[in-house]
Amino acid sequence: MSVDKETVAKIANLARIEVSDNELENTMGELNNILDWVEQLSEVNTDGIEAMTSVVAADLPLREDKITDGGYREEVIKNAPLAEHGFFAVPKVIE
Amino acid sequence: MRDLTKLTLSAARDALHKKDISAAELTEAHLRAIDDASELNAYIEVTADKAMDMAVGADKMINAGNAHGMTGIPIGIKDLYCTKGVHSQSSSHILDGFKPEYESTVTSNLWADGAVMLGKTNQDEFAMGSSNENSHYGPVKNPWRADKKNGDLSDKNTVPGGSSGGSAAAVAADTSIAATGTDTGGSIRQPASFTGLVGLKPTYGRCSRWGMIAFASSLDQAGPLTKTVRDAAIMMESMAGYDPKDSTSTNIPVPNYEAALTGDIRGLKVGIPREYRVDGMPNGIETLWSQGIDWLKDAGAEIIDISLPHTKYALPTYYIVAPAECSSNLARYDGVKYGLRVNGDSLDDMYKKTRAAGFGDEVKRRILIGTYVLSAGYYDAYYLKAQRVRTLIANDFKLAYEKCDVILTPTAPSAAFNLGEKVSDPLSMYLNDVFTVPASLAGLPGISVPAGLNSQGLPLGLQLIGQAFGEEQLLAVADVLECAAGFKAKPKKWWGDKS
Amino acid sequence: MSKLYPGATGNWEAVIGLEVHAQVISESKLFSGSATAFGAEPNTQVSFVCSAQPGMLPVINQECVRQAVRTGLAMGCQINLRSVFDRKNYFYADLPQGYQISQFKDPIVGEGIVNIELEDGSNKDIGVERLHLEQDAGKSMHDQHPTMTYVDLNRSGVALMEIVSKPEMSTPEEAAEYFKKIRSLVRYAGTCDGNMDQGSMRADVNVSVRRPGEELGTRTETKNVNSIRYVMQVVESEIRRQIDVIEDGGRINQETRLFEVATGTTRTMRSKEEAHDYRYFPDPDLLPLEFSQQFVDDLAKDMPELSDAKKKRFISDLHITPYNAGVLVAEKESADYFEALLSATVEKSEKPTSELGSLVSNWVTGDLFGALNKLGIGITSSPVSISHAAELLSLQIDGTISGRIAKEVFENMLESGKSPEIIVEEKGLKQVSDTGEIEAMIDEILANNVDKVEEYRGGKSKLFGFFVGQVMQKTQGKANPQVVNQLLKPKLDD
Numbered sequence A: 001m002s003v004d005k006e007t008v009a010k011i012a013n014l015a016r017i018e019v020s021d022n023e024l025e026n027t028m029g030e031l032n033n034i035l036d037w038v039e040q041l042s043e044v045n046t047d048g049i050e051a052m053t054s055v056v057a058a059d060l061p062l063r064e065d066k067i068t069d070g071g072y073r074e075e076v077i078k079n080a081p082l083a084e085h086g087f088f089a090v091p092k093v094i095e
Numbered sequence B: 001m002r003d004l005t006k007l008t009l010s011a012a013r014d015a016l017h018k019k020d021i022s023a024a025e026l027t028e029a030h031l032r033a034i035d036d037a038s039e040l041n042a043y044i045e046v047t048a049d050k051a052m053d054m055a056v057g058a059d060k061m062i063n064a065g066n067a068h069g070m071t072g073i074p075i076g077i078k079d080l081y082c083t084k085g086v087h088s089q090s091s092s093h094i095l096d097g098f099k100p101e102y103e104s105t106v107t108s109n110l111w112a113d114g115a116v117m118l119g120k121t122n123q124d125e126f127a128m129g130s131s132n133e134n135s136h137y138g139p140v141k142n143p144w145r146a147d148k149k150n151g152d153l154s155d156k157n158t159v160p161g162g163s164s165g166g167s168a169a170a171v172a173a174d175t176s177i178a179a180t181g182t183d184t185g186g187s188i189r190q191p192a193s194f195t196g197l198v199g200l201k202p203t204y205g206r207c208s209r210w211g212m213i214a215f216a217s218s219l220d221q222a223g224p225l226t227k228t229v230r231d232a233a234i235m236m237e238s239m240a241g242y243d244p245k246d247s248t249s250t251n252i253p254v255p256n257y258e259a260a261l262t263g264d265i266r267g268l269k270v271g272i273p274r275e276y277r278v279d280g281m282p283n284g285i286e287t288l289w290s291q292g293i294d295w296l297k298d299a300g301a302e303i304i305d306i307s308l309p310h311t312k313y314a315l316p317t318y319y320i321v322a323p324a325e326c327s328s329n330l331a332r333y334d335g336v337k338y339g340l341r342v343n344g345d346s347l348d349d350m351y352k353k354t355r356a357a358g359f360g361d362e363v364k365r366r367i368l369i370g371t372y373v374l375s376a377g378y379y380d381a382y383y384l385k386a387q388r389v390r391t392l393i394a395n396d397f398k399l400a401y402e403k404c405d406v407i408l409t410p411t412a413p414s415a416a417f418n419l420g421e422k423v424s425d426p427l428s429m430y431l432n433d434v435f436t437v438p439a440s441l442a443g444l445p446g447i448s449v450p451a452g453l454n455s456q457g458l459p460l461g462l463q464l465i466g467q468a469f470g471e472e473q474l475l476a477v478a479d480v481l482e483c484a485a486g487f488k489a490k491p492k493k494w495w496g497d498k499s
Numbered sequence C: 001m002s003k004l005y006p007g008a009t010g011n012w013e014a015v016i017g018l019e020v021h022a023q024v025i026s027e028s029k030l031f032s033g034s035a036t037a038f039g040a041e042p043n044t045q046v047s048f049v050c051s052a053q054p055g056m057l058p059v060i061n062q063e064c065v066r067q068a069v070r071t072g073l074a075m076g077c078q079i080n081l082r083s084v085f086d087r088k089n090y091f092y093a094d095l096p097q098g099y100q101i102s103q104f105k106d107p108i109v110g111e112g113i114v115n116i117e118l119e120d121g122s123n124k125d126i127g128v129e130r131l132h133l134e135q136d137a138g139k140s141m142h143d144q145h146p147t148m149t150y151v152d153l154n155r156s157g158v159a160l161m162e163i164v165s166k167p168e169m170s171t172p173e174e175a176a177e178y179f180k181k182i183r184s185l186v187r188y189a190g191t192c193d194g195n196m197d198q199g200s201m202r203a204d205v206n207v208s209v210r211r212p213g214e215e216l217g218t219r220t221e222t223k224n225v226n227s228i229r230y231v232m233q234v235v236e237s238e239i240r241r242q243i244d245v246i247e248d249g250g251r252i253n254q255e256t257r258l259f260e261v262a263t264g265t266t267r268t269m270r271s272k273e274e275a276h277d278y279r280y281f282p283d284p285d286l287l288p289l290e291f292s293q294q295f296v297d298d299l300a301k302d303m304p305e306l307s308d309a310k311k312k313r314f315i316s317d318l319h320i321t322p323y324n325a326g327v328l329v330a331e332k333e334s335a336d337y338f339e340a341l342l343s344a345t346v347e348k349s350e351k352p353t354s355e356l357g358s359l360v361s362n363w364v365t366g367d368l369f370g371a372l373n374k375l376g377i378g379i380t381s382s383p384v385s386i387s388h389a390a391e392l393l394s395l396q397i398d399g400t401i402s403g404r405i406a407k408e409v410f411e412n413m414l415e416s417g418k419s420p421e422i423i424v425e426e427k428g429l430k431q432v433s434d435t436g437e438i439e440a441m442i443d444e445i446l447a448n449n450v451d452k453v454e455e456y457r458g459g460k461s462k463l464f465g466f467f468v469g470q471v472m473q474k475t476q477g478k479a480n481p482q483v484v485n486q487l488l489k490p491k492l493d494d
């Protein structure tokens, strides 16, 4: 399987990374190199093999339902590029 | 006066505990060395004032009789660890100006034991790389340079390996006694091998990932880069431990790792995986591996040939799983909550411009690959397939450990290469991790021990892979290997004040 | 047989499915320890975890797991002992991680069936496909600034249960009844407060149309519909719109739409126009969620009585009419009020429960609901307390006041807030049951109305009511009607 320019543009959009038209060609080449190489996995027989979901054999730890966090707005928004009136502010979204 | 920067962690600890030296003078000496070695670009932020404050605190702990192994030990911290109020950007432009309001669990553990932070060390951006050339802050120079034919030192710089290259260079140049690294596919072990250090990646779940800027969540682990195996044991004990804030952290007690260094490995079974003999491996590495086998045999270990049949598929598996996870983990860098924002006409435009400007080429490449392998229609063929192969790789190790206790392999397929040599060829760069990635995929602990120099005088490491939570045994064998190899070489100083 | 919708070219039928998002009742969020309470100042109930700061990790809240299982049990669903949390990847201003932790392939709750009752008295089973746990997003405010959207992450990470129905509804009424039923179930189970104004419950409404018996048409999804009436409007307008589009030779796009309250119709959602590819994969920060059957059984044992069971019990044990029983169980608070009042009245009047059910249910659904309706308030803010109401009913039961006087006292209670005993005392409303007093009154009335007595005796038996009315007038309604009847009859029939 290899990707064409249109697919690269689609992926870049999904990943929200601007890729200019003249970068597309080069990016496509790099991605295809890597994809061709990982393609070798198709020769491995994985019939009936479970996909790994966690490398550690353990139970999911469950937390008690208590309020133990939050309540520090200044710290939460301190690093924001733009915050107003205690909100994060972003370019206007039209729904 | 003796040069305090030449001390190993254990020697410094002993001297501190005996009050032969103070933490303050030990820290001062290292801060001077950092200044002197600035051209290595190992540190991207030096926290001198904080270091001195912490050193004073450490001296108080020692005087009060509350000293731990790490008390008063000045260390470098990989930029990837969130350290409260201090530069923590995983060497990325996209986290410009980010200073977390919280402290990672691993560094908290170190500070609680009295360790001293010298600064934040350079790394490949978001830990993606094997040469430390993918940093927003520029590449790190390996203190080691090759010898020319006439015995003079080459003027070409080599890479320190990656992604914990800044940490490795910092310790190798004696600008910190030890440093924290993180290892996703070899990012502690490979730079350790390139810089003549010990690098330990513990079992997945041994160290908390809380406060470590994530690359690939199912693989990332914290670990130390140190001058000796004993140093690694001391530092590991401080870093490790259960953390209820990390759901993948394992709740078993941390043993006294240093006590495991008994020097006795008689009867221990060491597996030699035949699949690690790869084509084109330099002679020096082949020879060193054979030597390593002999050293362990001489120490009374039993050498057993084993097979890890899916080894060849580990690297391509890794380069599907890690990018997939990273594409999702790095979605949070969107210009809204912290870091860089490049304005755009709309929210989406702002996202795209911010992420295009904020991420470096390798990070973008992996995000795109990861996005692709998870996308509709490709998930089964790539991601699901890779996670199935990953099960097979983990099963290989399970079967092998029915026959042996630890596994001995080379750490990397080459010594440090020249800066810029592989930067335009991602695939050949990826091949650096061929021996370290399988253990990462299986969540197993691995350690790189410096074992010799190649024909050009560059260090080479041997890797030991242990069983899950078998760090004690792993360190015990590493200790014996280190002793037998007797590696004492230091890089010839070409930077700073050469006197 | 589905309802048919006539178009210009023949009949159509509608296929409707609902995805209900119900906010879990819990103190803290699904994966972080921040508070969930409604109405806090922006970004004050936010931790480093729910604002997706670098290096932060999720740890699951066990109460949210229990709540999901309880809800599954309430809907008679299969409970999955192993489930997996996945990441649903997309970018949005109020989604700080760039992904939502949800459950995709392996949800915590599997299939079940919910029974709805329709207006014509018929019943229908609607299949539930699944219930999964997921994080809520934050809140975007688009109208606070001319060029900016403001983001508040207080909701970010709050636990939601997404309950997905099978596409087995075919009318607006069915969709509304299903939504109501889910709301009732979660409220009875105590797993979601069902408060739609605060966004605790909202539905994504999927609608498609097709020719009877043919294959499914393309569906649209209208997001975040937050009232039962709006659900009906969405379904109605979508059915109409889709039939018109197809009959005009157009095609239905599979798209996300937005409900507009002002027009009662839907429109394309601009921000969601592009096709999504959520790239689900298991969250590597979490292990699979596993629990034992014992865990489920223990939760099942402690489940409260749900509305269907309650209604049955009201009818069979308390002899309440099915209509009244239905009205009472429709809202959990009504049923709670009724049951509390019933037991208070039993205690006060010392009469058996089975004798009082009918009286108390009539009073609650009639007098009380009528009054609350007029006042425009709900039962939880009723100005009449349970103890006062029990007092009032007991006065009626022991004959101290008549039913008519009881209504008068109740009016007074609503205005003054006084206890009924005090009102009866102050106003001298005690029923007159003294036979001597009443007999004297009757004699006087009969003497003053000889002509009417003659007419009665001549066969005009309707006049009996006239004589009763005269007695009541004389006593300002306080005469015990039973006593009046007993005494009057023999005197007239003499």
Ligand SMILES: [Mg+2]
Pocket (backbone or CB within 6 Å): C019, C204
């Ligand atoms: Mg939906």
Ligand SMILES: [Zn+2]
Pocket (backbone or CB within 6 Å): C021, C134, C162
């Ligand atoms: Zn949902």
